[in-house]
Amino acid sequence: MFNRFKSAVIGVVSGLEANGPAIEGTQYNKVTLAPKFPYGRPHFLSLGDDEVQMSADHKLRPIIHPSKPLPYDTGYAECVNAGKSRWNEDQAVYRQGVLSKTIQNEAGTFNKYAVPYTYYGIFDGHAGVGAALCAAHQLHHIIHEKLVDAQDDIWVDFNEKNSPTTKPRDLLIIGALESAFSEMDQLLLEDKNKYQAAGGCTALVALFILGKLYVANAGDSRAIICKGDTFLPMSMDFTPENERDRIRRLAQEQPLLLGKEYTSKEYLAQPKSGDLGKTVMFRDAYMKGWAYKTLQPDDLKISVITGQGKRSRVMGTIGVTRGFGDHDLTAVYQKMPIKPFLSSHPEVQVYKIASTDDKEVLIMGTDGLWDVVDGYKAAEIIDKSLNAFEDKKYVSAATCLVGYARGSLTNFWQLKSGKPASCDDISVFVIPLLPYKLEYQELVSRSVVNESNSASTTTNNEIVCENENFLSC
């Protein structure tokens, strides 16, 4: 397993055979280059070409789910948008990997140790399907390499050795995720002139390793943990509105990035030329409160961030501020590059999987879900579904969640309540925490047994871990 991952050469993997049609967007123009990966739906759905066509029916918006079980009974469901783009621009992936190491023990024989992990990712593409496809094909390889880089230190029992050169395991795994996100974005930059323009995508990743769950998010997809009718947010949304401070400060520090049209200042109302000389309320990049100033010609520029909530935009153009790609994205007006204001840096949250039951699930969803469903509603739908279904509970629950958010088509797509439903692509993982916990407990108990018989289990390939102390630190 380890070798298989290791041998996958990052960045050289390519799928040149599929030649797509011209890109319709205005900001992206490189029509002569081939796409890096052919379009498809997530690997675990195993859809043929006919089925990919059927899945993109904007009138039916079929809810697609895996035909074969995913690890840990994980549920997944997706549906295409209502017509805003021809293809579903979301992508999803899961992978299982193993970090392994052979250590010579005192008797001179070798013990092979292994730490398995499971990875889930969802990527919401925009301005094309390329970046999301690249992330779905490549990010797990990069994360694996980063974990391999760190594995010697992950092995160390920090509590005992107390080495000043190593850091707690959480920080090593968080660092692996952070640096992998950065490298993924870098890879898209390097590919920029080699392949068809890829657009951009958000990234939400869940990594189950060593009894913990690490959720890394860059974008406006969202993860929550549901248990009964309550929920715990596991990510925050990176939208222009939520990242106002970071972006306006950057704009103030580097005004060249703003060109002639934009300003880092924010005004209570967009100033008009007729208001020159009047007093207006404003705040500067570093200000929390509001102050007054006399309106000067320079104040007639457009704020770098406009709009509110779902409609907030950077330079009037993009509504999400973190993720991969968008290296060629320019503002609708003035064609200023937007990428300097975007970040691939994820926020990583850690959750220790302690006491859990089969009702506790991690939900990962693209904004197509969260536009119309909040955490409480999601928890309610999941709770109901888990009670209603005997078999294939989690995939049924994912289907119900997507079904609720998609609603039904009358004159428009609407929820049961009559309110507008989501017209975006919707992708959802519903991952129960209990199976992972049980597997992990088994791993720990086996490793303890193994430790006591270490002489007799020298060169086998069993999946074991070092010792209780190591695992629990």
Place this chain on the structure above:
Amino acid sequence: MSYAYLFKYIIIGDTGVGKSCLLLQFTDKRFQPVHDLTIGVEFGARMITIDSKQIKLQIWDTAGQEAFRSITRSYYRGAAGALLVYDITRRETFNHLTTWLDDARQHSNSNMVIMLIGNKSDLESRREVKKEEGEAFAREHGLVFMETSAKTAANVEEAFINTAKEIYEKIQEGVFDINNEANGIKIGPQHSPTNPSLPGAGGSGGSQGSACC
């Protein structure tokens, strides 16, 4: 592969009557004795020939479970043909036909061809619904009727193909407006100016105005 027409089908009926097995027999020519409950919808496609024309069937196989009913209803829309299936060895699945039919008529277009199917005809010894009863129900409600066995494949081809023939005849008679895709019929790529093909990465180019957003 190119086709003259594409017809959309939906398969409906109580849980456990053999809807998914009929689809599997038709698309893959095999039978799976133990089939998992369908979640939401499954789908398949196959090419057939009618009147020496290639016709592609897109088949949506819905879950019979009540819990999915609100989701499965959304698949009636835009279906040109429906296979309404009951199990000849379970009378209650026959008794529920009226409910299914009402549901189908309410949520689909009025020209949809509905084929009534009494499945599991291989289980003669456990039969609870007489063939004549199926025929009478079909006559009364203006449906086409057939008994099939997804296990032995008896009449399975015929069920799907005869439904397609009915649709094809309706097209010839001008009953279906083939330019309106809401009728579940699409003219094949070589007959139509637009040819939807899979995009390469980067293909969609983003937001062209949607009807509802």
